[in-house]
Amino acid sequence: QVQLVQSGAEVKKPGASVKVSCKASGYTFTSYGINWVRQAPGQGLEWMGRISATNGNTNYGQKVQGRVTMTTDTSTNTAYMELRSLRSDDTAVYYCARDGAPYTSAWPPEDWGQGTLVTVSS
Amino acid sequence: QSVLTQPPSASGTPGQRVTISCSRSVSNIGTDYVYWYQQLPGTAPKLLIYRINQRPSGVPDRFSGSKSGTSASLAISGLRSEDEADYYCAAWDDSLSGWVFGGGTKLTVL
Numbered sequence: 001q002v003q004l005v006q007s008g009a010e011v012k013k014p015g016a017s018v019k020v021s022c023k024a025s026g027y028t029f030t031s032y033g034i035n036w037v038r039q040a041p042g043q044g045l046e047w048m049g050r051i052s053a054t055n056g057n058t059n060y061g062q063k064v065q066g067r068v069t070m071t072t073d074t075s076t077n078t079a080y081m082e083l084r085s086l087r088s089d090d091t092a093v094y095y096c097a098r099d100g101a102p103y104t105s106a107w108p109p110e111d112w113g114q115g116t117l118v119t120v121s122s
Numbered sequence: 123q124s125v126l127t128q129p130p131s132a133s134g135t136p137g138q139r140v141t142i143s144c145s146r147s148v149s150n151i152g153t154d155y156v157y158w159y160q161q162l163p164g165t166a167p168k169l170l171i172y173r174i175n176q177r178p179s180g181v182p183d184r185f186s187g188s189k190s191g192t193s194a195s196l197a198i199s200g201l202r203s204e205d206e207a208d209y210y211c212a213a214w215d216d217s218l219s220g221w222v223f224g225g226g227t228k229l230t231v232l
Contacts, residue, residue, distance in 0.1 A: 035221065037167075037221075037223075044208075044210065044223060044224070044225045044226040045159075045161075045167065045210055045212075045223040045226070046223070047220050047221040047222065047223065049220065050220060050221075059218075059219045059220050060220075061218065061220055062218065095166055095167075097166075097167075100169065100172070105219070106214060107172075108157045108169065108172065108212055108214075108221060109167075109169070109221070110169045110178070112166035112167060112168075113166065114166065115166055
């Protein structure tokens with residue numbers, strides 16, 4: 001079965017960077033894209049961006065554009081999301097989520113990781 | 123403010139039918155294909171409805187989706203206590219080349 005296992009919770013100071021990992025199993029990693037979605041405490045879902053594990057192409061959301069980098073390591077079936085210049089309003093649970101269909105970004109995320117809490121506090 | 127607008131809350135009693143709406147505010151959001159997620163407390167979202175009215179395997183037929191004009195709706199019939207959750211609509215944004223979510227609707231089963 002498809003599994004996405006994310007790295008553990010992080011506490012960071014404002015201005016620092018965080019890198020969250022998402023290890024995939026149970027499917028052909030390079031056939032699907034990985035989306036990153038975050039959820040601030042008590043708030044809704046915000047799509048941050050997507051990386052194609054097929055060719056590494058990325059699309060980033062406007063709110064994090066310029067501060068975020070999404071990468072994949074096909075040798076370990078792991079996706080990464082790095083967010084720089086952290087601010088207090090970046091405090092959120094960060095989810096990785098696999099596209100619902102292969103080789104297309106037009107199918108919404110269907111399989112999700114367990115989430116990683118990133119807390120930004122001085 | 124999300125380009126997909128949902129009511130912040132909805133409620134119903136066990137056995138009732140409840141509907142949650144999702145309307146778009148910009149033309150580049152396609153409500154031709156609207157998706158619905160259910161998020162139980164403390165868990166990751168789960169895809170509930172895809173392409174307006176299709177259910178992934180395992181989703182009860184108590185859940186249904188529909189579309190009318192620039193709005194989409196999620197209906198839950200035979201409401202159960204375990205349906206108490208947050209519900210989000212989602213759609214593809216052509217200009218963003220990415221996904222947008224509604225602000226979410228908190229469903230309370232009274």
